[in-house]
Amino acid sequence: MIRKRSGNVQTEGGIMIKILKYGEVENTELFSRNDPLNDVSETVAEIITTVKEGGDKAVAGYNERFDGYRTEALEVSEVEMREALAQVEPEFMEVLERAAANIRAFHSRQVRNSFIINEQDGVVTGQKIIPIERVGVYVPGGSAPLSSTVLMDTIPAKIAGCRDIIMVSSPDSRGKINPYILAAAHVAGADRIFKAGGAQAIAALAYGTETIPKVDKIVGPGSAFVAEAKKQLYGTVSIDMTAGPSEILIVADAKNRPEFIAADLLSQAEHDRNASAVLVTDSDEFAVAVRDEIEKQLSQLERYDIARASIDDNGKIVVADSLMRAIDIANEIAPEHLELCVDEPFEYLDKIRNAGSVFLGRNCPEAVGDYFAGPNHTLPTGGTARFFSPLSVDDFVKKTQYIYYSADALDRAAADIALFAGREGLTGHARSALIRTESRGAESRGAEAVGTDEAERLKAEEPKQSEQ
């Protein structure tokens, strides 16, 4: 790993988080992000083609080759589910249920109604909200069982009314999916669960295999391979978003306790070496105090190596000339998670234009949202909060529009439609409206048929001919 040392303070203990003064460094340095380069596109393209053609056998082959396990059946059986539930302590099941209740309560508010408009005679238009039928949820395997992700990705699909929720996850070397993941799947209501991970699982969901059903949309975080597979298959299926490394930006004044803010920054840093933890404050002294506190707490973290690398490479403390400037910086960076550790945080909320999830006040560390409060934790990263949204019930429905025109309504509108179509050079479009209204004109004049002759007459009347 190459450590970027520019701007960092060298101490006896090694590199510390860098402190940058707003106005004294280039804005590009303030706003820059680590952009990990993992070009796995060719490998992923090959995996996708192989799974599309080879089905289950190809999936099992990649499972063995990349993840080192072999399974008799790809699908998790009812027996396996019961065994898993028996392994999870009742206290944790209760926590899962309480978190799920909060997530359900929040996401239920996202449910939308269809609408219908009938304000002109003989004209009805409307929009229907229809659940996406079959959804795939990818859950990363490995040592840390992301039960929270299972809840966050499955519950909104359930609330949306999706018919089939298909979960995939890598088992361990004995071919067992972590019981905490299965427990969360049980609580959230996943319909079927398959043992597969990586790009091969994404390809299997996109195309379907003999046993894994083809889905319409795939959600869930994953490795660079998973992200690339989702990107390549976008259009064949829908996906949630292209997720990058996790990130937090904390706006905090000097009234905060440095140890709390340091703990929040480190909770982000422990995710991943590429994760980024940024503090923006209006106080030089507070910046130094948090920096020192980070060093103290770092050594006590179980995931020290990961957090150390994240803080050194991607951590930043920015000292701004005011809290309002700090808000401007936050809007420019458009962070995934934004903590506003200030007095009267709701007064600042309206000034936030770009952020995935905002944590308000001095008692709302990001972990409250990661696990428990109810809003989703699948959030736009890498500045995409400028245009992407947290995962929500909206991601599991689609809209269909409809239009009804009566004969009279079409007769009133046909000339406008024909003129418009004619100006776009699409006279066949014009004809499709005029042939109906003209036939009624012809009928009322006693004519019998609207065939070739009528069509020829219409053609002569088409708007392009009457241009001046």
Next chain:
Amino acid sequence: MIRKRSGNVQTEGGIMIKILKYGEVENTELFSRNDPLNDVSETVAEIITTVKEGGDKAVAGYNERFDGYRTEALEVSEVEMREALAQVEPEFMEVLERAAANIRAFHSRQVRNSFIINEQDGVVTGQKIIPIERVGVYVPGGSAPLSSTVLMDTIPAKIAGCRDIIMVSSPDSRGKINPYILAAAHVAGADRIFKAGGAQAIAALAYGTETIPKVDKIVGPGSAFVAEAKKQLYGTVSIDMTAGPSEILIVADAKNRPEFIAADLLSQAEHDRNASAVLVTDSDEFAVAVRDEIEKQLSQLERYDIARASIDDNGKIVVADSLMRAIDIANEIAPEHLELCVDEPFEYLDKIRNAGSVFLGRNCPEAVGDYFAGPNHTLPTGGTARFFSPLSVDDFVKKTQYIYYSADALDRAAADIALFAGREGLTGHARSALIRTESRGAESRGAEAVGTDEAERLKAEEPKQSEQ
């Protein structure tokens, strides 16, 4: 061009639209779509890199090389706009205004409210709807001025509250954008308009140049180059959708007049050689009557060559054993446009699960929706109506969530959060909650500081340690 002749009837006049009987041919043949292969990915990647680095000069270079025009200024001036408006006849301006009023009325119903939840003491969560700040609208240049697309892509952005709507379109060889496009931009309310087309225009919007502003989202149809550029830049900006050839599926019983249905099929076919027009009916006689009527009307179309190729290569009449079967086929194909030319069409509407826009009854040809009725005409193609939606106000906003916890609320939830985080192996997350609640415990016991000692004590108490 290679014509697929399988299944087609050979006549003296050449190929006619093919008639397929449900149950007598493979479903794959019924459901298959033309998938035009245009691999322009390398060219587009090169254009994107060049524009990212070269800015305006690179854009102007490609404009000249690919589209054969040179302009002094990339931006359309106020003088040019006034000149264009003077060229458009007042009757057409009135049609534009009437269409725009319908589009505004429909899309205004899509506006969503933010929500806030405060059902537990000291806990507030919510979701805010925030307009995307800057949107790019791509409008294809060329001989057919797609004024309707200008309205459909701009008005929802305006209703969403987007601050800047930046339009790009290719001018003609004299460097002038078609006056009908500019007139529509004026009616719809585009803020600034630039002369650029193709992949270079998309790259300019995604990265910004000296004169073209960087946008957050790009919408609008275009060539294979435009579609590929949008796909490659997805993530750097948001895009509307990956659009394929336009398509219609008409479900019609034998009570329809064959000449109307033929006109509707041809209105789709005249778009593009790759467009597809499909009729599903429950009557053999009606199938033949429509086929014959298509042949009659085809010869009278101004865009004969295009419509002929589309009908021969991608046209299809399917005879199903019932109207309900026809609906099943429609759901399987998930067409962009679906006409239900039947009695009581609203009774069938609830059975439609996959379609972009549905046209109900015998007096609602697709052209009603293309230009006038109000619902959007930018619709999911290629079967993506299974998971994508028509363009709407939703495409021009993003959502931000927020969470507030009081000290008491955090104290109540901290143990749950810590247990959950501990099971995921993220003890730094657990610490960020516990350090706050434990400090209050310490304070109430009269302790003064929560520093290293406290952190060490917390560590010993972390949930992972207490696993049984």
